[in-house]
Amino acid sequence: MSHLNIGLGVIEAPTNGQEKHSRSAWRAPATVALLIQVICAILLLLTAKLLVPIMHWQISLIQLALAQGVLAATFSWLRKLDVWWILIQLLFPLALVLVIALQLPSWIFLFAFVFTLLLYWSTFRTQVPFYPSGPDVWHAVADCLPAHPARVVDIGSGLGGLSLSLAATRPDCHIVGVELAPMPWLVSWLRARFVDAASGRRPEFLLMDYEQLNFADFDLVFAYLSPTAMTPLWSKAKAEMRPGAVLLSYEFIIPDMVPDMQKMINSRQVMLYGWRF
Numbered sequence: 085m086s087h088l089n090i091g092l093g094v095i096e097a098p099t100n101g102q103e104k105h106s107r108s109a110w111r112a113p114a115t116v117a118l119l120i121q122v123i124c125a126i127l128l129l130l131t132a133k134l135l136v137p138i139m140h141w142q143i144s145l146i147q148l149a150l151a152q153g154v155l156a157a158t159f160s161w162l163r164k165l166d167v168w169w170i171l172i173q174l175l176f177p178l179a180l181v182l183v184i185a186l187q188l189p190s191w192i193f194l195f196a197f198v199f200t201l202l203l204y205w206s207t208f209r210t211q212v213p214f215y216p217s218g219p220d221v222w223h224a225v226a227d228c229l230p231a232h233p234a235r236v237v238d239i240g241s242g243l244g245g246l247s248l249s250l251a252a253t254r255p256d257c258h259i260v261g262v263e264l265a266p267m268p269w270l271v272s273w274l275r276a277r278f279v280d281a282a283s284g285r286r287p288e289f290l291l292m293d294y295e296q297l298n299f300a301d302f303d304l305v306f307a308y309l310s311p312t313a314m315t316p317l318w319s320k321a322k323a324e325m326r327p328g329a330v331l332l333s334y335e336f337i338i339p340d341m342v343p344d345m346q347k348m349i350n351s352r353q354v355m356l357y358g359w360r361f
């Protein structure tokens with residue numbers, strides 16, 4: 085264990101081993117789940133090809149989908165995927181058969197694919213989905229801003245609600261929103277440019293991975309990400325943030341890191357955590 089002093093005394097930081105965290109697309113649960121489905125489909129087709137002529141079975145598509153679901157769920161359980169993935173693996177082949185039976189026009193699938201791609205982009209890799217926070221969180225973050233003009237970044241800024249709200253309440257601060265997914269970024273950029281621009285100083289919205297940012301450029305970093313993102317986020321913050329700068333995380337705590345502050349956000353009963361460097 086290494087040690088870090090961030091105001092409340094000596095706090096244990098994760099070891100290097102824990103800090104290693106893969107954001108590789110190949111190791112992402114969604115990729116593993118897809119590979120399992122493909123492997124199970126091949127196994128099942130080969131088995132059916134061998135056994136059906138010998139045993140004279142009549143197998144319906146629904147039975148095949150059920151068998152595929154059970155096999156994929158079993159492999160996923162053996163691969164120690166999270167419980168919701170096991171459920172998805174079980175139900176996915178059945179859902180596929182049912183949707184095919186509906187005989188929907190094919191453009192619907194293309195539209196749904198493009199829409200979810202632009203909205204979630206690389207969520208399968210980052211494991212941080214789009215889910216916006218609300219005004220109660222924005223006001224709590226505004227209360228944490230230093231009295232002097234500060235540089236603030238929302239890493240994963242979604243539709244830009246937090247950044248626009250901060251820019252309106254604190255026009256003396258430079259507010260930046262960084263977003264990886266094209267559609268939320270475009271919405272936030274348009275909002276800043278045309279809709280909410282009159283309410284204060286315009287925040288800056290950048291289409292990029294927050295991994296590419298240097299946190300040393302900011303006095304306050306706000307994150308509303310996911311449990312998976314927290315340990316690598318801490319490593320980056322620890323390496324880059326300047327003394328006195330603050331890292332805020334809504335809902336998700338950094339494992340083993342005692343926060344310097346925590347505040348219950350009233351309407352949702354969820355915490356806002358803060359660490360001062």
Ligand SMILES: C[S@@+](CC[C@H](N)C(=O)[O-])C[C@H]1O[C@@H](n2cnc3c(N)ncnc32)[C@H](O)[C@@H]1O
Nearest residue numbers: 210212214215216217240241242263264293294
């Ligand atoms: C839970 S939402 C939070 C949105 C916003 N901060 C809010 O409070 O309303 C997380 C956002 O982070 C984005 N995101 C995930 N990983 C990212 C990354 N590495 N760089 C930039 N944005 C990322 C997602 O696309 C998603 O829009």
